[in-house]
Amino acid sequence: DEALPARLLVKTANAFAALECRSQPKFVEHFLRHIEHRIEELDAELCCMVSALFVANYMCDALRRAFLKRCAETQAGFHNGDYELRNLACTELVLRKEHHSLLASLPAYVGRYLEKVRQHATFDKWGSVTLPPPVAPDGPKGAHKTDMSTSLLHKASTARGGPRADVFGSDMHRDVSACLTHLGIEHENGVLCGPFLLDIVALDMVNPAKRIVYEVNSPHHYYEGTDTLTAEKRLRHRMLSRLGQKLHMVDASAWRVLTAAQKMTFLLKLQQEQQEANTREAKQQAAANAMRAPLPSLRPDMMKKPEAFKLKSIRDLSAPIRVPVPPSR
Numbered sequence: 001d002e003a004l005p006a007r008l009l010v011k012t013a014n015a016f017a018a019l020e021c022r023s024q025p026k027f028v029e030h031f032l033r034h035i036e037h038r039i040e041e042l043d044a045e046l047c048c049m050v051s052a053l054f055v056a057n058y059m060c061d062a063l064r065r066a067f068l069k070r071c072a073e074t075q076a077g078f079h080n081g082d083y084e085l086r087n088l089a090c091t092e093l094v095l096r097k098e099h100h101s102l103l104a105s106l107p108a109y110v111g112r113y114l115e116k117v118r119q120h121a122t123f124d125k126w127g128s129v130t131l132p133p134p135v136a137p138d139g140p141k142g143a144h145k146t147d148m149s150t151s152l153l154h155k156a157s158t159a160r161g162g163p164r165a166d167v168f169g170s171d172m173h174r175d176v177s178a179c180l181t182h183l184g185i186e187h188e189n190g191v192l193c194g195p196f197l198l199d200i201v202a203l204d205m206v207n208p209a210k211r212i213v214y215e216v217n218s219p220h221h222y223y224e225g226t227d228t229l230t231a232e233k234r235l236r237h238r239m240l241s242r243l244g245q246k247l248h249m250v251d252a253s254a255w256r257v258l259t260a261a262q263k264m265t266f267l268l269k270l271q272q273e274q275q276e277a278n279t280r281e282a283k284q285q286a287a288a289n290a291m292r293a294p295l296p297s298l299r300p301d302m303m304k305k306p307e308a309f310k311l312k313s314i315r316d317l318s319a320p321i322r323v324p325v326p327p328s329r
Helices: 006-019 025-037 044-049 052-058 061-074 086-098 100-105 108-128 144-156 171-182 231-242 260-292
Strands: 187-193 196-203 211-217 247-251
Touching: 006 025, 006 044, 006 052, 006 231, 025 061, 044 061, 044 086, 052 086, 052 231, 061 086, 061 100, 061 108, 086 100, 086 108, 086 231, 108 144, 144 187, 171 187, 171 196, 171 211, 171 260, 196 231, 211 231, 211 260, 231 247, 247 260
Parallel strands: 211 247
Antiparallel strands: 187 196, 196 211
């Protein structure tokens, strides 16, 4: 039998989606049909391995429907006590935001399963969040993914600092955070937003009720030798925008050529521009609220006394009406 094992088939599918291999449409169509034909071979563990990127950007509707049915049948993510729902929580968000017609056509038991995934991700939060892609696989050069997982546990734990803990996705992320700290801008690294972690959320120093979100596009977030963001990063940006987040990009190409002083100036300018935009928005909102405000109540002494009711003649509105009296008998 020359067919790929099911686990290797899933890894291949994830790799195709990550690399956006679409140069041969006929091969892609045959590959998707092959997975659909072998969908019964996917157990709960393998369903959890399928990336949200493959489901969102690579699958056709027929394969999405078959895959979701298989996930519901095997209760993927709930088959053991680990509740490995990182990929499935992101998949559920993508389908809910971008594939409404597909969700409406699914069987009822699949809809109940997706709602179960959503509710568990909302309850579990940190355990279902999608980790940023590591700079390199864990090995002799470091254990970046393990370090991120440990930082995430520290952030979720109230015993180890709670929300004050930081989750860094790269060295460039640490550098940007250090510059903001040097400028005296209060911020937090790794803030929960749906199944994602926002890189940096800074406090608007002029409008404390507002937040400014910085998205750090590190060198490993681009395809090698290009200025094109990876498909996974672009999917993240799209979903965060659909969740209502306005991202302020800090790109590696612009960051690497700056000196330490220029980095401070760059971030300070970005911060001030957004603070000014937030101030203008607040003023416009205040003006709109003032226009919608009810009229002030009148004082009793300013109110006119009601006039007695008097019938008027049609010919002369100033004269009282004359009612003819019938002749007496």
